[in-house]
Amino acid sequence: MNTITINGTSHELRDDELELSLLEYLREKRFMTGTKNGCEKGLCGTCTVVVDDKAIRSCRMTVRKAIGARVVTIEGMEAPDGSLHPLQKAFIDSGAIQCGFCTPGMIMNAYALILRDPEPARETIRKAMKGNLCRCTGYQQIVDAVESAAKVIREQGLSPKAGRP
């Protein structure tokens, strides 16, 4: 049986689910609606999830391609005790959230970024996240949030990993 691991939990995949997009699978089959559908063409970044530590647009990846992979979605960012990931806290405190529709995708792309670069410069953040569109914020406070979350993780010696205390 094919399986997919989402936020640390393994799920068996039915054959008729394999050709669905990962986005559709998450939203319609697993009822995990935190991942948003903004354009369904890989153009806006709202559906970004992290697959094997890389930011992926879930609307453009079939479930088949994610067989055996470790998928992390926005629902998997909090620690088991419910405490927020530093990125989530920083988005809240920096005023990086307005309508919030781009927020899960932004946080997931930022998560992949800080996994590979624990000290991203502002320009690095902008370049890494330019595929994620936001119409509300003008991006500045999102850049602030990513920068400050990376700083908190470094200075407090926290694990950047999702779902860890």
Add this chain to the structure above:
Amino acid sequence: MRQDTAFRNDSLAKATGRATYADDVSFAGMLHAVPVYADYVAAKDLRVDAAEALLSPGCVRVITAADVPGQASFGQIEKDYPMLASARIRSWGDVCAIVVAETRAQAKAAAALVKITATPVKPVLTIDEALEPGAPVVPAYGDSNIVTHHRLRHGNPEPLFAGCELVLEEEFTTQAIEHAYMEPEAAVCVPRADGVVEVYGSMQHPFSTRRFVAAILGEPLSSVEVYTISVGGGFGGKDDNAAAVCARAALAARLTGRPVKLRYDREWSFRETYKRHPYRLRYKVGVSSEGKVLAVKATMHADSGAYLSVSPWVTWRSTAQCFGPYAIEDIHADVYAVATNNVFTGAMRGFGAPQVNFAVEQLMDMAAHRLKIHPLGMRRINMVKQDSTTVTGQKLSGHTVSLEDVMNQVVHEIGFRKKYEKCSFGKSDTDELYGIGLAVSYRGSSLGAEGMDFCSCIINGQYDGSLMMEVGIHENGQGSESTMCLILADELGTDLKRVRYRRSSTSAIPDGGTTVATRGTLMGGSAVVVAAREFRQLLSGHLAERLRCKPEEVTFHDDKIWGLNYAYSLTWEEAMRELFLQRVTPYAFGTFQAPPVSWDDTTGQGDAYFTYVYSCQAVELSVDRKTGKVRLLNIVAGHDIGKAINRALLLGQMYGGVTQGTGMALMEEFTRDGGKTDCLNFDKYQIPRMTDMPQMTGIIVENHDPNSLTGAKGIGEPAIELIAPAIANAVYNATGVRYTSMPIRIKPEDLA
């Protein structure tokens, strides 16, 4: 009250993915609906053949205009917008049928089998075509393509041009803009046991949505309950169409007796929904040798597209603010909205002001250059000051007219004077041309003479000391609920944690008007103050005895209720318990009515708005001479918003508005070739990305406004309405080339 860290009552839910948007809502037995479009721009004798579609697996029903029990067409002013088209097609965005099926995939498959035939007629595609004698008349009502004409007559400019040192005659054009909220439209509608249809929709105004839904159902407003739910952005764009999406889903739910979800693909959203009005603006401006603007004639035409929507109101704002924040004694303006077969145009953040400002703020720079006057001096001698008279004959009194101060602060922050001297004006030793530019504006707050303006608030105290509140303003992502919570906590002197914003619905609070026109904080916030006064008065009356003082001596602060000289106090828990024992409901309802405004349609004179927001934005940029590419280097935005309530969110509105305005200035254009578009998603329609924007600085100027009970005005629209001309002026100062069309597209040959 000043909130220095960001406060949002929904940010935890939004940061964890738990916030529920319309497409996240599901019900057992829910059907799925999709729209069907026809590939016509203008046609008659529309026929929909659903026979084959109905045989498609899972297809439950195909709904056309013939199935509508109420009105198939509706609108905010004219009832001309077809929620379902019948007989006539007037634009490529018209929806001809709704297909309902067990799954979304089945609905899409069946929709492809719906056969639509019609007889094409000659479309009207431009303002000039629409104005030609004998042109086909587009609107269903009336007998002309000129659907609105506003006049402004202030003084008599014509005889004065001859005596002017400089007379400029210029034409400017602006483009259609897609709102491009990140969440496409969606609606889930549920027929309820009590006969009500429940609506969970991605829409900007629950009450406007309710009117559309009730109209299509042919049922009273009380039969429809529209719930507040997280909305993924609106920017003015989630009114008519988003309401129609809810109405179509509600109709499908009514006709099938089952819950129905109608969720829009991005392509449908781009195709169908109204855009920002493209304008053609013609100005004749006479200026004295000292730079005083002596005479102005303005003629504007806005492309209203196939349906009226709020074009009369959009163009009214363009009329009332037809020459920027300048006190001109002799000015005439004629502003027209013109119907065409393009996808219709309607409300978008800025609402008829960004187009005017694009022209006026360039004209000021053009005149300054021609007369060799500094652009700041040119503005300074013409701008409105305290007690100035506007072009509508309104005396600006009763609030602080701070335009000059706001401009000075922005000029100082960005270092305009020194940097202006360094502008390239087309000459540079390298390929990089440098420019700095600015623009100023004033913006009438709230609806002004455009509509009835009032809003209400409910405070519902609980016997454990907690407080529930709701306001007739809708949360679209801008943070209105959070602002209202902060205002109430301040008014009652309570801990913010005590205040819960109740998830509201159209059945819970009276219609407080639409969440538009930068009126949320001003009107909603003032309603909170009115309700809080009522609430305090109620509590004071019933608690005075326990506090050993007179009711008028009771005070509310530090999360307690106090008697005279702090001798006695009650916690909120004790106070609420006391009211319970007195069998009194701790409940207050307050309505704020906007101060009076006035307007004479024949002359365009009157007190157009009861107060104004004063703004200045400046930008530094470089232009690559070889490629024409513009790189933004620095932006400073200053706004007198009366009073800051939620500072981080206020700055976020500024940054976001500037960014949307930058998109309008430099990249966005919703193409409409032959009435159709190839802008159907974010590939062909580009909006600003993280890498397009420089670091921005927001300057918050606070002159508490006596017209607002909190002192606060608003920021939504001022933030977007003037960066485009600032960029255009900076581009000129870099290149020496004037661009009078948006988006500004610099060709390398322009710079040769």
